[in-house]
Amino acid sequence: MEPASHGLRESATFDRATIHAIQRAAETGIYDIRGWGAKRQLPHFDDLLLLGASMSRYPLEGYRERCDTDVVLGTRHAKNPLRLATPVTIAGMSFGALSAQAKEALGRGASEVGTSTTTGDGGMTPEERGHSKHLVYQYLPSRYGMNPDDLRAADAIEVVLGQGAKPGGGGMLLGQKITERVAGMRTLPVGIDQRSACRHPDWTGPDDLAIKILELREITDWEKPIYVKVGATRTYYDVKLAVHAGADVVVVDGMQGGTAATQDVFIEHVGIPTLAALPQAVRALQELGVHREVQLIVSGGIRGGADMAKALALGADAVAIGTAALIALGDNHPKYDAEYRQLGSAAGYFDDYQDGRDPAGISTQDEELAARLDPVAAGHRLANYLRVMTLEAQTLARACGKAHLHHLEPEDLVALTIESAAMARVPLAGTDWIPGAVR
Amino acid sequence: MATLIDLAETPVRELNQALHTPSTATWRILNPRGAHAVACGIREDLAVEVEGHVGYYCAGMNQHATVTVHGNAGTGVAENMMSGTVRVRGNASQSAGATAHGGLLVIDGDAAARCGISMKGVDIVVGGNVGHMSAFMGQAGRLVVCGDAGDALGDSLYEARIYVRGTVKSLGADCVEKEMRPEHHAELAELLKAAERDEDPADFRRYGSARELYHFDVGNTAAY
Numbered sequence: 001m002e003p004a005s006h007g008l009r010e011s012a013t014f015d016r017a018t019i020h021a022i023q024r025a026a027e028t029g030i031y032d033i034r035g036w037g038a039k040r041q042l043p044h045f046d047d048l049l050l051l052g053a054s055m056s057r058y059p060l061e062g063y064r065e066r067c068d069t070d071v072v073l074g075t076r077h078a079k080n081p082l083r084l085a086t087p088v089t090i091a092g093m094s095f096g097a098l099s100a101q102a103k104e105a106l107g108r109g110a111s112e113v114g115t116s117t118t119t120g121d122g123g124m125t126p127e128e129r130g131h132s133k134h135l136v137y138q139y140l141p142s143r144y145g146m147n148p149d150d151l152r153a154a155d156a157i158e159v160v161l162g163q164g165a166k167p168g169g170g171g172m173l174l175g176q177k178i179t180e181r182v183a184g185m186r187t188l189p190v191g192i193d194q195r196s197a198c199r200h201p202d203w204t205g206p207d208d209l210a211i212k213i214l215e216l217r218e219i220t221d222w223e224k225p226i227y228v229k230v231g232a233t234r235t236y237y238d239v240k241l242a243v244h245a246g247a248d249v250v251v252v253d254g255m256q257g258g259t260a261a262t263q264d265v266f267i268e269h270v271g272i273p274t275l276a277a278l279p280q281a282v283r284a285l286q287e288l289g290v291h292r293e294v295q296l297i298v299s300g301g302i303r304g305g306a307d308m309a310k311a312l313a314l315g316a317d318a319v320a321i322g323t324a325a326l327i328a329l330g331d332n333h334p335k336y337d338a339e340y341r342q343l344g345s346a347a348g349y350f351d352d353y354q355d356g357r358d359p360a361g362i363s364t365q366d367e368e369l370a371a372r373l374d375p376v377a378a379g380h381r382l383a384n385y386l387r388v389m390t391l392e393a394q395t396l397a398r399a400c401g402k403a404h405l406h407h408l409e410p411e412d413l414v415a416l417t418i419e420s421a422a423m424a425r426v427p428l429a430g431t432d433w434i435p436g437a438v439r
Numbered sequence: 440m441a442t443l444i445d446l447a448e449t450p451v452r453e454l455n456q457a458l459h460t461p462s463t464a465t466w467r468i469l470n471p472r473g474a475h476a477v478a479c480g481i482r483e484d485l486a487v488e489v490e491g492h493v494g495y496y497c498a499g500m501n502q503h504a505t506v507t508v509h510g511n512a513g514t515g516v517a518e519n520m521m522s523g524t525v526r527v528r529g530n531a532s533q534s535a536g537a538t539a540h541g542g543l544l545v546i547d548g549d550a551a552a553r554c555g556i557s558m559k560g561v562d563i564v565v566g567g568n569v570g571h572m573s574a575f576m577g578q579a580g581r582l583v584v585c586g587d588a589g590d591a592l593g594d595s596l597y598e599a600r601i602y603v604r605g606t607v608k609s610l611g612a613d614c615v616e617k618e619m620r621p622e623h624h625a626e627l628a629e630l631l632k633a634a635e636r637d638e639d640p641a642d643f644r645r646y647g648s649a650r651e652l653y654h655f656d657v658g659n660t661a662a663y
Contacts, residue, residue, distance in 0.1 A: 030657045143537075148480060148500040148521065151500075172655065174655075187559040187579050188578055188598075192653040192654060193653065193654050195595070201556040202515035202518045202533075202538070202556070203495075211475050212496070214476055215495070218451065218452065218455045218479050219480030219499065219500055222452070
């Protein structure tokens with residue numbers, strides 16, 4: 001029986017997922033920890049549309065006229081900025097949360113298309129350094145595996161203050177993923193739950209951060225670009241403070257950004273959407289007169305070339321992907337549906353990255369499961385996906401008459417909803433109304 | 440013959456770049472005047488004498504070198520040190536030896552809050568007292584306190600070992616006093632000797648992790 005066809009009505013307030021969550025809490029006495037990012041409906045790039053050229057603007061010829069995609073990151077202070085072929089990078093994900101094969105595949109895929117990948121909590125593995133042409137080294141509060149030799153071996157340094165899935169939260173890598181290798185890299189016993197701190201141990205606040213960035217520059221002889229990554233919350237102020245602290249690049253991660261293991265209540269209720277954060281970041285950079293001089297990378301729910309084009313039009317210099325990259329590697333693939341169901345999930349729904357039993361061999365440290373992921377083939381799938389993203393963004397940019405993706409601008413956008421118009425600060429489609437804008 | 444660098448005339452950047460490609464094994468640095476990041480990122484077995492007070496992160500991420508500060512040190516002295524020896528003749532500010540993986544940090548005077556926070560294998564010997572939350576989340580290595588320890592010593596401790604000669608104002612979550620067995624007296628004697636101290640190991644107490652918070656358990660929520 002289909003309940004709705006018999007007049008039964010589901011509560012909008014207590015929907016089936018909510019009822020299940022209450023029942024689960026009542027049975028277990030513990031909150032739900034999971035991976036992935038926010039799953040709730042949020043204002044997003046789907047709520048924006050691009051205005052193709054017509055009378056007032058000339059489009060560029062598809063398949064003929066160039067639309068360049070290169071981006072340089074870290075031009076403010078670093079001797080050796082990163083020169084990427086496409087403005088989509090791979091966000092930080094740790095070895096520990098991911099298998100060594102997955103990290104290698106991310107490096108291979110990113111390198112194949114000339115972009116960067118990023119380490120995560122737990123340090124740098126030889127697999128990812130060896131297979132990543134451009135590798136960004138995350139400098140995190142836990143400093144697990146933090147090693148000055150790796151710092152020097154990196155192409156850029158990302159000081160992480162937070163991430164979109166859990167701004168203000170640290171991390172917990174659960175014991176089932178703490179193998180001998182993971183534990184050794186983190187200097188902790190095998191099999192225990194490993195807490196990743198939420199605050200840096202040797203600095204507090206923006207004034208201290210400026211000195212920390214100075215130290216990192218001194219240690220690396222001012223060669224490496226230094227990024228500052230924040231989870232999207234008080235983005236306008238955070239970006240200004242990051243610039244004052246000396247960042248070359250600011251990374252803003254919206255609440256749709258993924259995680260390997262965080263409380264569901266945290267993922268769904270802390271932070272702001274990427275669409276709301278991006279214009280705040282751009283405004284902060286513009287007011288300081290450093291927009292484009294300090295580059296802006298935006299992440300959190302970026303899924304394809306349309307999201308990338310719209311983010312760039314709003315003023316980002318590049319975007320970063322995490323969840324989408326894992327899907328490209330093979331995460332949530334239908335061929336594993338039966339195994340996902342054995343774990344109480346299903347293809348398209350799987351988010352138990354914390355559990356370490358990932359049938360796709362990505363979010364696991366189980367050797368047999370990890371061996372399922374062929375880093376060469378998975379890396380090639382990621383490269384294909386990154387190429388498609390870039391081609392899609394180029395197609396949209398040419399239609400708007402742009403010879404470079406960075407020529408996209410807010411004037412190329414309109415919004416479908418009042419909320420997205422207010423957040424993105426572009427007019428509601430068919431009107432000249434930007435809610436909240438002062439005329 | 441030591442290479443002499445006067446920070447009243449030479450920028451810190453020039454000093455550090457010289458220390459990263461050293462022409463001599465011994466260095467003497469004058470007039471640090473509280474400068475930050477002095478002698479950080481050294482990779483070789485150098486002897487560096489700093490004649491005065493330094494700011495944040497002096498000898499940060501040190502590898503192999505012996506750095507002596509003839510004065511006080513600001514926040515994060517020898518942070519993330521991997522090897523070598525750093526000695527502060529005066530007092531050290533907060534987060535001394537933070538996250539350090541190896542080597543020996545000696546502070547002749549007092550160390551402020553969070554001394555040895557998240558330590559990952561370093562040995563730290565403090566001649567005087569340490570402030571609150573020292574060895575917070577300490578993972579490995581030894582912290583020796585010849586004076587007193589402040590509040591919440593060893594909070595959320597993993598496998599680091601702590602020795603205190605004086606009083607402990609309070610212990611942090613999951614940190615407990617443990618028996619001093621012969622092997623602990625022996626390792627403490629070695630640490631004191633390496634730090635050129637003459638305290639008697641018999642006067643110290645040992646503290647370590649009860650290991651009850653190693654796995655998240657809803658029954659422990661009162662401890663968090």
